[in-house]
Amino acid sequence: MIQIVQVVFRFGPLLFAFGFLAPLTAQIIKSAGWTPPFGLSSLTTGLIIGGLLGVVAQARGRWI
């Protein structure tokens, strides 16, 4: 149990990016009525933006 929690926190930024930021971005795009480029769906765009932010935050140890 403790080990699972430790792993989850170690990869916190990545998990948060895909678990929360990606759907949040997708839903903001949808509710704002924006059309993502290259025919991407709002969810794919959310996953790309959220994922990129998460990878950077995971590597740097900070979001800002």
Add this chain to the structure above:
Amino acid sequence: MSDRDLSLLSDRELARLERDIARRHIGKFPWFIVICAIVNFAIWISLWPLVFTGIIPVWLGLIIASINAAVGYLPSHEAQHDIIARPGSKLRWLNELIGHLSTIPLALPYKLAKVTHQEHHKHTNHPELDPDVSSHARGPWHAVWRSIVNRQPRAKGAFNAYGRTLVRLKRFDVLREAAVCRLAWFMSLFALAWCGHAIEAAALWWLPHHIGYTYIQFYLSWAPHHPAEETHPHRATRSFRSVVGNLGSMGMQYHVVHHLHPRIPLYRTPQAYWEMKPVLEARGANVDGL
């Protein structure tokens, strides 16, 4: 009580005077804070159906939930100091219930807050032992920035500082509970987000957590301890005048009284401060701000 009278007294006599004043304010049941805790939590809970059904807009939900998150810390803070009910008393359950419930909008586990806050009281401004020392900053805007930076995943302050404190105290029980609570919070956010309610979850819980925490850090950690260079109990905390008044600063203008006598309920600290001020001045306390 004139200054002349006090100047004739020894520090021991002054300390007794200070304690006598404090005693007059301790032991009163804090009805206001208990009602405030219940109303605040009920408002936050009611925001969920109100925002989900579109009765109130998301932006309004965000504002109210952020206020709920910040205000909710105050009853929990009273519970952390056993002000609502002492251990072993009949209403102890209420103390603990208020403590746990109040910080749910802030997503701050009660026991983590309690143990680390007690360490903050014991070691105020100590560079290694005060879990809140990282909130110290050069000025108000820097304090806001520090609060945000301290919450970054690998930062030294905030939750990471609390974790280190619990390890130092060997309170692995509290650490485990805090980790589970935090995990449950993240899982709730993820579940809401993937069910199509990410904006509502962000507005009612995620952003209020950050906004509320920044506000609390500003008024409970930074402002009353600035410039945070001294560790003596009478010099580590100060009185100050807030631009948003005592209510806007969540009663923290008189925080020096709380640090010296933590069992005085929040609503009694202004009165206790004004009664105690000549004694505090005579004992060299940092009370120039008010």
